[in-house]
Amino acid sequence: MAPARLGQAPPETGRAPARSRRRASLLADYGPLGALVLLCLTFSVLSPQFATWGNLRNVLDSAAVLAVITVGLTFVLMLGAIDLSIEGVMATAALSVALLIANTRNDIDLGFLAIVAAVALGACFGLATGLLSTGLKIPSFMTTLGMSAIGIGIATVLFAGVQPSVTSPAMGEWASGQWFGLTRLTFVAIGVVIVGLLVQHYTRLGRYARAIGGAEDLALLSGIRVRRYKTIAFTFAGAVYGLAGVMVTIQLGSGIVQAGVGQNFAAITAAVVGGTLLSGGRGGVLHSIVGVLIVTVLVNGLVLIGVSPYVQGAVQGVIVVAAVAITAWPLRQRLRVVK
Amino acid sequence: MSVVDKVETTTEQREKLRMPRMSRRQLLLTIMPVAVLVCLVGAISIANPNFLRPASIWTVLDSSVPLLILALGAMLVILCGGIDLSVAALASMASVLVALWVPALEGWAVVLVVLVCALAGLIQGVVHVVAQIPSFLVTLGGLAVWSGIALVVSGAATIGVSGDTLAWTFTRLTGWNIPSAVLIGAAVVAVLGLVMLLTPVRRWLIAIGSNEPAALLAGVPVARTKIGAFIVSGACAGFAGVMLVGRTYSGAPTLADSLLLPVVAAIVVGGTAITGGFGGVGRTVIGVLIITVLRVGLSVAGVDPSYVQIFYGALVIAAVALTIDRSKLLFVK
Incomplete structure (x- = not known):
């Protein structure tokens, strides 16, 4: 499955004049933003409840967890890899934080350290994925599929049939407390987005991730330690998924195995719709956040106009395939190998 | 001229070096799976001699049939280098549709459901080939769409089936008490x-999986073969x-969802390279x-069923690591 990439960016020379190329890149950068605005306008017309201050807060609050996940996923996607392990990592993180903080199942109370432990556990998952993918040369979609099952399995073992409810009062405060009208978790998400942006722009990880995704052979030839930075990207992503698992546990007040159900696909949809190419080398945290808002607004708007919530997964499925088809359509070639 | 000669000699030498390794x-990859199977059966029969009695062998084979049919279809897609992640979701959708249609259409519901699932496979194949989107993404999107359809048409509930329209799938035939499902599974294996x-x-499938541009240039109908593989995969899932x-x-919108990993595991453990x-x-x-047999063995050994997921995950990663053809992967994404 090595060629599980959408092909490289089209050759720069002689193909398109500079102006049309610039126009294409403008479309890639601002197209999703335009789609978001259009989506908001459509729903405002269709539903009077959509364009209200309260609903805006709803949208932002419900985007928090997905935004955190997508920041992590973006770095993996920029490499040209994929991550299907989000549900497993989140499940393990959710169960472990619920069991390590003051809870109804045992007497352990590590307080804030429990959150650190869950995030570290997520990072361990990411590290394992990265080492397996780069060391044993297994395509990432296969490694992460296996990792997801392992994570869900560990979470099921930890769950052991009795749901651990968090009794720590501090956590309850975080779940219900608000700052400036938004839940505290929304500000955590904004913090993670800022950290993601800083990592993307000011660290080697961010720059090399894009370089590796754009042209891995060139990155290798120019002396970048490709394997190391791939592993670091997976580890960073794993830590972020761990934090997302913690956030879900805080929201629910208890640790469940299903903490991350549906989030994996929503995150891939968000990143792709936002303009992060699955082939790697393009996109970034800001692109993905626009994608997260598109997905959240879509879910919110569809509920408001009375569409069955069961349809939402199917809508995401269609959108992600359509978005990839649209962005990759110009790259089609008769002899291109796509597996 | 001399340059050409040199090139030819080196390729020849490389060929010679490579052949025995390949x-x-x-x-x-051919001997290992058989050896593993023999060892497993041996180990379990030592732990529990009853395992080798006809009755328990028939039960084990009987329980493996849905997995077998799913895996046979998905294997065709993997053989030409892609993957079909939607098979389990498609089987769930099929279960809901059968449960809904059997009261009205009796036995024809089965034919109709298989056709609908083949159509679903056709759609995935066409999108994959025409829009040139990686198969794992198309089928991941398909997975979401088919689950969504199953949820909507069933109202997220389990739908019971009464009557004996489908009794033929799960009876014991007289004589040696052979399960009908085993015969059906054997028939599918024989036809394929x-x-x-x-x-x-x-040969087409293997040519496409080995080297797609070369297959295309050699006149293999690449697009049609790939789409055909997806259609058969969909029909098998149905x-x-x-x-x-x-x-x-009963049919339920998540009835078969947990089978995805066992399907992939079965295919790669059998020695088919991803x-x-x-x-x-x-x-x-x-x-x-x-x-x-592993599933039976784990329960004979008294392993908690919660651990089975962990086990499948580790097994898939290990089997892929062993069977993958690294000479084909310049860059592992």
Whole structure:
């Protein structure tokens, strides 16, 4: 499955004049933003409840967890890899934080350290994925599929049939407390987005991730330690998924195995719709956040106009395939190998 | 001229160097699964001698049939280098549709459901080939769409099936008490095996999986073969869904979802390379038997069922690491 990439960016020379190329890149950068605005306008017309201050807060609050996940996923996607392990990592993180903080199942109370432990556990998952993918040369979609099952399995073992409810009062405060009208978790998400942006722009990880995704052979030839930075990207992503698992546990007040159900696909949809190419080398945290808002607004708007919530997964499925088809359509070639 | 000669000599030398390594790898992939299966059966029969009695063997084979049918279809897609992640969701959708349609259409519901699932496979194949989107993404999107359809038409509820329209999928035939499901599974294996043996399809699939541009230039109908593989995969998923309904007397939108990982595990454990171009029907049968016997073995050994997921995950990663053809992967994404 090595060629599980959408092909490289089209050759720069002689193909398109500079102006049309610039126009294409403008479309890639601002197209999703335009789609978001259009989506908001459509729903405002269709539903009077959509364009209200309260609903805006709803949208932002419900985007928090997905935004955190997508920041992590973006770095993996920029490499040209994929991550299907989000549900497993989140499940393990959710169960472990619920069991390590003051809870109804045992007497352990590590307080804030429990959150650190869950995030570290997520990072361990990411590290394992990265080492397996780069060391044993297994395509990432296969490694992460296996990792997801392992994570869900560990979470099921930890769950052991009795749901651990968090009794720590501090956590309850975080779940219900608000700052400036938004839940505290929304500000955590904004913090993670800022950290993601800083990592993307000011660290080697961010720059090399894009370089590796754009042209891995060139990155290798120019002396970048490709394997190391791939592993670091997976580890960073794993830590972020761990934090997302913690956030879900805080929201629910208890640790469940299903903490991350549906989030994996929503995150891939968000990143792709936002303009992060699955082939790697393009996109970034800001692109993905626009994608997260598109997905959240879509879910919110569809509920408001009375569409069955069961349809939402199917809508995401269609959108992600359509978005990839649209962005990759110009790259089609008769002899291109796509597996 | 001399330059050309040099090139030819080096390629020849490389070929010579490579041949024994490649064939050793293929030999390993052929012997290993059989050896693993024999060892597993041996270990379990030592732990519990009752395992080798006809009754329990028939039960084990009987329980493996839905997995077998799913894996046979998905194997075709993997053989040409892609992957079909939607098979389990498609089987769930099929189970819901069968449960809904059996009261009105009786036996014709089965035919209709298999056709609908083949159509779903056709859509995925066409999107994959025409829009040139990686198969794992198309089928991941498909997975979401088929689950969504199953949820909507069933109202997220389990739908019971009464009557004996589907009794043929799950009875014991007189004489040696042979489960009908085993005969059906054997028939599917025989049909696919004969098609692979008597038509050029097998060579086309392997050519595409080994080197797609070369296959295209050699005149292999690449697009049609790939789409065909997706259609058969979809139809097999639909039929597996029918078999599951016959077993549980109900259809549910998540009935078969947990089968995705066992399917992939069975295919790769049987020795089919996830990189494509190497594999077959026989290997997949062996792989399915290994997974089924393992499941029985784990419960004989008293392993908590919660650990089974962890086990499948580790098994998939290990089997892919062993069977993957790294000479084909310049860059692992």
